[in-house]
Amino acid sequence: xxxxxxxxxxxxxxxxxxxxxxAGDGYALQVLNIAILNCIVVLxxxxxxxxxxxxxxxxxxxxxxGAYTTAIAxxxxxxWITTPFLSALVALIAALVLGMxxxxxxxxxxxxxxxxxxxIVRLIIxxxxxxxxxxxxxxxxxGISLFGFTVEGQxxxxxxxxxxxxLAALVAHRIRHSSLGRAMLATRDSEIAAELSGVDTVRTxxxxxxxxxxxxxxxxxxxxxxxRFISPDSFTGTQAVLFMTMLIIGGMGSIPGCIIGAIGLxxxxxxxxxxxxxxxxxxxxxxxxVIVLAPGGLASxxxxxxQRMAGFAK
Amino acid sequence: MGQLFxxxxxxxxxxxxxxxxxxxxxxxxxxxxxxQGQLLMIGAFFGISAVTQFELPVxxxxxxxxxxxxxxxxxxxxxxxxxxxxxxxxxxxxxxxxMGVILENLALIVWGPLPVSLPSPVRGAPFRFAGMVVSMHQxxxxxxxxxxxxxxxxxxxxxxxxxxxxxxxQDLNMARLVGIRVNRTIAVAFALSAILSGIAGLLVAPIFLxxxxxxxSLGLKGxxxxxxxxxxxxxxxxxxxxxxxxxxxxxxxxxxxNFRDAYSFIxxxxxxxxxxxxxxxxxxxxxx
Numbered sequence: 001x002x003x004x005x006x007x008x009x010x011x012x013x014x015x016x017x018x019x020x021x022x023a024g025d026g027y028a029l030q031v032l033n034i035a036i037l038n039c040i041v042v043l044x045x046x047x048x049x050x051x052x053x054x055x056x057x058x059x060x061x062x063x064x065x066g067a068y069t070t071a072i073a074x075x076x077x078x079x080w081i082t083t084p085f086l087s088a089l090v091a092l093i094a095a096l097v098l099g100m101x102x103x104x105x106x107x108x109x110x111x112x113x114x115x116x117x118x119x120i121v122r123l124i125i126x127x128x129x130x131x132x133x134x135x136x137x138x139x140x141x142x143g144i145s146l147f148g149f150t151v152e153g154q155x156x157x158x159x160x161x162x163x164x165x166x167l168a169a170l171v172a173h174r175i176r177h178s179s180l181g182r183a184m185l186a187t188r189d190s191e192i193a194a195e196l197s198g199v200d201t202v203r204t205x206x207x208x209x210x211x212x213x214x215x216x217x218x219x220x221x222x223x224x225x226x227x228r229f230i231s232p233d234s235f236t237g238t239q240a241v242l243f244m245t246m247l248i249i250g251g252m253g254s255i256p257g258c259i260i261g262a263i264g265l266x267x268x269x270x271x272x273x274x275x276x277x278x279x280x281x282x283x284x285x286x287x288x289x290v291i292v293l294a295p296g297g298l299a300s301x302x303x304x305x306x307q308r309m310a311g312f313a314k
Numbered sequence: 315m316g317q318l319f320x321x322x323x324x325x326x327x328x329x330x331x332x333x334x335x336x337x338x339x340x341x342x343x344x345x346x347x348x349x350q351g352q353l354l355m356i357g358a359f360f361g362i363s364a365v366t367q368f369e370l371p372v373x374x375x376x377x378x379x380x381x382x383x384x385x386x387x388x389x390x391x392x393x394x395x396x397x398x399x400x401x402x403x404x405x406x407x408x409x410x411x412x413m414g415v416i417l418e419n420l421a422l423i424v425w426g427p428l429p430v431s432l433p434s435p436v437r438g439a440p441f442r443f444a445g446m447v448v449s450m451h452q453x454x455x456x457x458x459x460x461x462x463x464x465x466x467x468x469x470x471x472x473x474x475x476x477x478x479x480x481x482x483x484q485d486l487n488m489a490r491l492v493g494i495r496v497n498r499t500i501a502v503a504f505a506l507s508a509i510l511s512g513i514a515g516l517l518v519a520p521i522f523l524x525x526x527x528x529x530x531s532l533g534l535k536g537x538x539x540x541x542x543x544x545x546x547x548x549x550x551x552x553x554x555x556x557x558x559x560x561x562x563x564x565x566x567x568x569x570x571x572n573f574r575d576a577y578s579f580i581x582x583x584x585x586x587x588x589x590x591x592x593x594x595x596x597x598x599x600x601x602x
Contacts, residue, residue: 055407101586107404108346109586111411112537115348116579119531127572188402237530241415248408277423284416288409292397295405 016162020155029154033226035266036161037219040168042246042262043255044215047172049244050252051181052208053188054107058098058114059243061121062091062213064235066220068125068132071230074142081146084221091217095210103205110209118237125232137231144225157226164222168215169255175211176255184208185253238280245283249290251299260298316446318563324452324521326559327459328514332536333543333551334462335510341483341546342503345395345406349414350511351533353390356417357383357512358524359425362432372435379512387508388501395504396497414529421526429523432516455517462510463552479503531575538582544592554593 020029041063048056066087073083098117102109125132132138144151144160151160175181183204186194191201224230242265250261265283272279290297294304332350339347347353360382364375394409434451441448470476481489482499490496518524518532539558543550558578565577585592 053402053404055404101583101590105586105590108407109541111348111407112534112541113583116534116538116582119534120576120579123573123576241411244408277419280419281416284412284419287412288393291405291409
C-alpha cells in the first residue's frame with residue numbers, strides 16, 4: 001500500500017500539472033479552476049464534518065463572505081496582499097459568533113444555525129446593493145498581484161490554485177496527525193468517551209469549525225480575484241448542499257476523498273447538463289446510498305477492492 | 315396594531331404545527347428531521363393536485379393529503395432513519411437533508427417552479443372580533459391548531475398505542491423488552507409527523523402561494539421555534555411558534571420586510587446564548 005502510494009502521488013501531480021495542456025485555455029480550464037477552489041472549500045468542511053462529526057451547512061456562506069470581502073476590499077483600492085488576511089479574519093469572526101453558542105450543545109444546533117446563517121448572508125448580499133451589487137453581483141474585480149507581479153490568464157491561475165490546494169492539503173494532513181487532529185476524531189466517535197480521556201471537546205469543535213471556515217474564506221478570496229466576477233448564485237444553500245455532497249461521496253475524513261469528490265462533482269454536472277433538475281435528485285439519492293452502504297465514500301472503495309482482490313489471490 | 319397581532323398569531327400557529335411535527339420524531343428517536351419543511355411542501359402540493367387535477371372538493375383533498383402524507387412519512391422513515399439506527403446521529407442529519415433535496419427537486423419536476431394557490435376549506439366573510447378583522451381562514455387555522463393539540467393530548471395519554479409510543483420515547487430497549495413493537499411505533503411517529511407537516515402545508519398554501527422551494531425556510535422556522543421553546547417540549551413548541559409569528563409580523567411591519575427571515579434567526583442565536591436549553595427547557599439530555 002505504502003509503496004504504491006509513493007508511486008501514485010508523483011504520477012497524479014504530473015498528470016495534474018499537464019492538465020492545462022490538455023484542457024486548453026478555455027471554458028474547460030475555468031471549470032477545472034473552480035474544481036480546485038471547491039477542493040479547498042471541501043477540505044475545510046472535512047475538518048468540521050469529516051473529522052469532528054459536526055454538520056456545517058454554512059460552508060458556501062463562508063466561501064461567499066471570503067469572496068465578497070476580497071472583492072469589496074480590492075475594489076476600494078486596498079493592495080491585494082491584504083485580502084487573504086481580511087477574508088480569513090471575516091470568516092474567523094463569523095465562525096466564532098456562530099460556533100461559540102452552538103457548539104456547546106448537541107450536533108443539530110450547529111446544523112440549523114449554519115443553514116440560517118447561509119440564508120442571512122444571502123439576504124445581506126442581495127439587499128445591500130450599493131456595496132455588494134445585489135443580485136447582479138460584482139464585476140471587474142482586480143486580479144491577484146503581489147509585489148508588482150500579476151497573474152494573467154487561465155493557465156497561470158491554474159498553477160497558482162494548484163499550489164494553493166497542495167498547501168491546503170498539506171496543512172490538513174499535518175493537523176490530522178497532530179494532537180488536535182486526534183482530538184477531533186475522538187470527538188466525532190464519541191464525545192463522552194473523548195471528554196473522559198481528557199479532550200476538551202468544545203474547544204476541539206470550535207477550532208475545527210474555525211479552521212474549516214478560514215479554508216472557505218481563503219478559497220473565496222482566491223475565487224474573487226481569479227474568476228474576477230462574483231454573484232450571490234455561487235454561494236446559496238444549494239451550493240452548501242453540493243459541498244456536503246462532494247465531501248460525503250468522495251469520502252468523509254479522507255483528504256484524497258475530498259479532492260476526488262470535489263473535482264468529480266464539479267465536472268460531472270457539466271457533463272450531465274441534459275439531466276436538468278434530475279441531477280440534484282440523483283445527488284440526494286447518492287448521498288443517502290453512500291451514507292447507508294459505504295460511509296467512507298469513494299475513498300474507502302479502493303482499499304476494499306484491494307482486500308477483495310487479495311482474498312481472491314490466496 | 316391589533317390586526318398585526320391576529321396575522322402574527324395565524325402565522326405562528328403554522329410554525330407551531332411544523333414544530334409539533336419535528337417534536338414527534340425528536341421525542342421518539344432523538345433525531346431532528348431536517349426534511350420537515352419539504353414534507354410540508356409536499357403536503358401543500360398533494361392538496362393542490364387533488365383540487366386542480368382531480369377536481370376533488372377541498373375537504374376531500376384534505377383527506378387525500380392526510381392519507382398520502384402518512385405513506386410519505388413511512389417511506390421517509392424506511393429510507394432515512396431505519397438503515398442508520400445506532401450509528402452516529404450526525405449521519406441521520408445528513409440523510410434527512412438529502413431527502414429534503416430529493417423531495418424539493420422531485421416537486422420541481424412534477425409541479426414546476428411557479429407558485430400555485432390552494433383554496434381554503436372554509437368560505438365566508440371575515441368577522442370582527444374585539445376591533446380586529448379575522449378572516450375565516452385565520453379562524454380555521456386557530457381551530458385546526460386547537461384540534462391538533464387536543465387530539466394529540468388524548469392520543470398520547472388515553473389510547474393504548476399512544477402510551478406505547480411514550481414508552482418507546484422514554485427507553486427504546488426497555489419498550490422492546492416489554493413487548494412493544496418498537497419499529498411499528500417509530501413508523502407511526504414518522505407518519506403522524508408527516509401528517510402534521512402536511513396539514514401545515516394545506517394551511518399555508520391559501521395565504522402564501524405554494525412553491526417547491528418553500529420548504530427550506532418553513533422547516534428552518536420549525537427548528538427555530540423548537541430552539542426557542544426547548545427541544546421536545548410541547549408547550550414550548552406552541553408558545554414558541556406563536557411568539558415567532560408575532561415577532562416576524564411586527565418586525566417586517568416596523569423594521570424591514572426584506573430581512574423577515576433574519577429576525578427569527580437572530581432571536582434563535584440570542585436565545586441560545588442566554589438560555590441554551592430554550593425558554594421552557596429541553597425534554598431529555600443525551601444518553602450514554
